[in-house]
Amino acid sequence: MKRIALFHLETLMWIDRLGTFAAAAQRLNTTQPAISARVREIEEQLGVPLFQREGRRMVLSARGRRLVQASEPLYHGLEQVLLEASDFAGATAAVRIGSGEIAAASCLPAFIQAIERDRPGVAMEIEIDLTAPLLQQLLAGTRDIVFLAGPVASPGMRTASIGSVELVWCAGAEVAQDGGFAKALPVWSLPDHSPLHAVTHETLEGHGIVPRALHTCNNVRTLIEIVASGQGAAVLPETMVHDRLAAGDLREVLPRPRHHVHFEAAIRTRERDPVILDLFARASELRIEMSAQTRA
Known part of the structure; x- marks a missing residue:
């Protein structure tokens, strides 16, 4: 033979x-x-x-x-033996990374910077998607590492917590000055399989608010622009609107929800590729920091 x-x-x-x-x-x-x-x-x-x-x-x-x-x-x-012998200096691979939009804005830049610095031979293929498709892609083997809203549990996945993102109820400056929810407003949200959608319904019911309409959009950055332009209110991730709140073009119109969005890095349970395992170990060390207001 x-x-x-x-x-x-x-x-x-x-x-x-x-x-x-x-x-x-x-x-x-x-x-x-x-x-x-x-x-x-x-x-x-x-x-x-x-x-x-x-x-x-x-x-x-x-x-x-x-x-x-x-x-x-x-x-x-x-x-693994060959890579460890070279201290991973010669690691080469094309790693397919999937991320939700909020996770991408909150922790992906730091992850990419670390990989570029320490694993220059690794090519990253990044795709932004919603949590449900990311889970399917990971389990099907078409994504190697995913960053998603959790907690998630599956016998086919291994996960590591990377922190939580605080949520804020925002409207544009003019809407806020006009009384915010003192008048009937349209409300915008991510689709119903998003944790932001659940928080939206929970908060509205808790405050006895009936919105003029409840619209959905599957892109957080578009939601931010819609709300900032005066077209209603929305629950948004604090990490993505911090600067606009500080600038004043977005204002908080309700108390911040107690519910935070938890994020995890995940790989397949059966994953054995040493490069992917090395990147997952690095991803597990990421930490999404809460705002100073929450920590206080």
């Missing part, structure tokens, strides 16, 4: 994780024909088929699963 190269095993692992040759080719920065050729080579060397097609997905055969399960810890163990 000819020797099986590490890239053969890596190819099998990514096809198993992502489900298609095309997805594995994209992840490994190669072509689908190259992936197919690698699979043919390893199957010819072993003398057994390793995959079977189920719809659009390529699923490992029983022997293929056994091979991947046995070789994956060996592959990542060798990779």
